[in-house]
Amino acid sequence: MPTIKILYFAKLRDQLGCAEEAFELASDSCSVSELKKTLAERDSAWQQIFTESQVLVAVNKAMANTETLIQAGDEVGFFPPVTGG
Amino acid sequence: MVTVQTEDFDVAALYQALRADAPQIGAIVTFTGLVREFNDDAAVESLYLEHYPGMTEQVLEGLIATAAKRWPIINATIVHRIGELRPAEQIVFVGVNSAHRDAAFAAAEFLMDILKTKAPFWKREQGPQGDKWLDAKASDDERATRWH
Numbered sequence: 001m002p003t004i005k006i007l008y009f010a011k012l013r014d015q016l017g018c019a020e021e022a023f024e025l026a027s028d029s030c031s032v033s034e035l036k037k038t039l040a041e042r043d044s045a046w047q048q049i050f051t052e053s054q055v056l057v058a059v060n061k062a063m064a065n066t067e068t069l070i071q072a073g074d075e076v077g078f079f080p081p082v083t084g085g
Numbered sequence: 086m087v088t089v090q091t092e093d094f095d096v097a098a099l100y101q102a103l104r105a106d107a108p109q110i111g112a113i114v115t116f117t118g119l120v121r122e123f124n125d126d127a128a129v130e131s132l133y134l135e136h137y138p139g140m141t142e143q144v145l146e147g148l149i150a151t152a153a154k155r156w157p158i159i160n161a162t163i164v165h166r167i168g169e170l171r172p173a174e175q176i177v178f179v180g181v182n183s184a185h186r187d188a189a190f191a192a193a194e195f196l197m198d199i200l201k202t203k204a205p206f207w208k209r210e211q212g213p214q215g216d217k218w219l220d221a222k223a224s225d226d227e228r229a230t231r232w233h
Contacts, residue, residue, distance in 0.1 A: 007137075008220055009135065009137055009205070010135055010206070010207035010209070011218035014218070038134070058137070058140055058205070061137070061139050061140035061143055062142075062143070063203075077137055077140065077205075079205060079207070080207065080221070081205060081221035082201075082203065082204060082206055082216070082221065083201075083206065083207050083208045083220070083221055083222075084200060084201060084203055084204050084206025084207070085118055085165075085176070085177050085197060085200050085201035085203075085204075085206070085225075
């Protein structure tokens with residue numbers, strides 16, 4: 001099965017209680033929006049975050065959008081809007 | 086040059102490095118951001134800064150490359166701290182050198198404005214009421230859109 005790495009940062013990580021996981025894709029590739037939909041099905045906390053709150057996404061450390069394709073070996077990072085500086 | 090570090094930084098040394106770059110430099114603009122004691126009227130005891138290692142550096146390098154295409158700057162330095170920080174401590178440094186001041190001023194302001202909305206850093210504030218992750222500010226997004 002094609003596996004990807006998912007990282008969660010800051011408030012999102014605290015709310016989900018998960019910093020990092022290995023995730024098996026159901027097919028060779030999927031879009032960011034498909035991945036978010038699958039994650040939202042886990043439970044109410046995941047559903048709330050992935051359907052209602054503003055979640056940004058990076059694929060292989062570059063900003064991505066809902067249509068970006070994810071493949072085996074990719075690193076996907078989910079995080080809230082940034083607050084540095 | 087981009088550096089993400091837990092240690093404090095020496096503004097004088099960063100300035101000297103920008104000065105030593107080349108004889109055609111006529112202007113150096115530097116900006117230093119500090120931790121405020123009060124944020125939106127709430128007392129701040131300390132701040133914890135988290136980032137996305139690897140991505141942060143790529144984003145900041147990309148911002149410098151964009152600034153260098155837009156203005157005739159010679160070099161730019163960004164230093165951003167992570168980890169635990171207390172009020173009055175330095176958080177961020179942006180320095181730009183160029184032949185003339187207009188490019189240096191504009192590029193430094195651009196780098197700071199876009200860093201605040203694009204670089205993957207997150208602040209968690211600790212105060213008398215406990216800790217909380219800060220929300221992004223609409224005013225920062227508005228400032229950043231000026232450069233589009």
